[in-house]
Amino acid sequence: MHEMSLAKSMYEIIEETARKNNAKQVKSVQVELGVLSHAEPDALTFAFEVVTHGTIAEGARFDIIRLSGKAWCMVCARTVPLPKLGAPCPDCNGYQLAVTQGDEMRIASIEII
Numbered sequence: 001m002h003e004m005s006l007a008k009s010m011y012e013i014i015e016e017t018a019r020k021n022n023a024k025q026v027k028s029v030q031v032e033l034g035v036l037s038h039a040e041p042d043a044l045t046f047a048f049e050v051v052t053h054g055t056i057a058e059g060a061r062f063d064i065i066r067l068s069g070k071a072w073c074m075v076c077a078r079t080v081p082l083p084k085l086g087a088p089c090p091d092c093n094g095y096q097l098a099v100t101q102g103d104e105m106r107i108a109s110i111e112i113i
């Protein structure tokens, strides 16, 4: 499962942050997940629970913030909304698009105590 490896690399960052700050427990984690990324929110939440089981982050609240998709249209020469990968430009119906937002996943914040 793709989400499992994402959750693992995410946990490495969380664990390192917690260790550097002498944290006793990770309370919550906020993650930004673009709608164009291949990770499913439900699967990612499940993977996070599995990966953090028995760790400093066990039971931490896990919030996913969905980022909308955006692309640069070379024909219109402007940024247009992109609801999913492979969709055409909503203005010119062209496919000369370069994704500029929405295919990423990153940790937005980590709350520790």
Ligand SMILES: [Zn+2]
Binding pocket: 073, 074, 075, 076, 077, 080, 089, 090, 091, 092, 093, 094
């Ligand atoms: Zn266009």
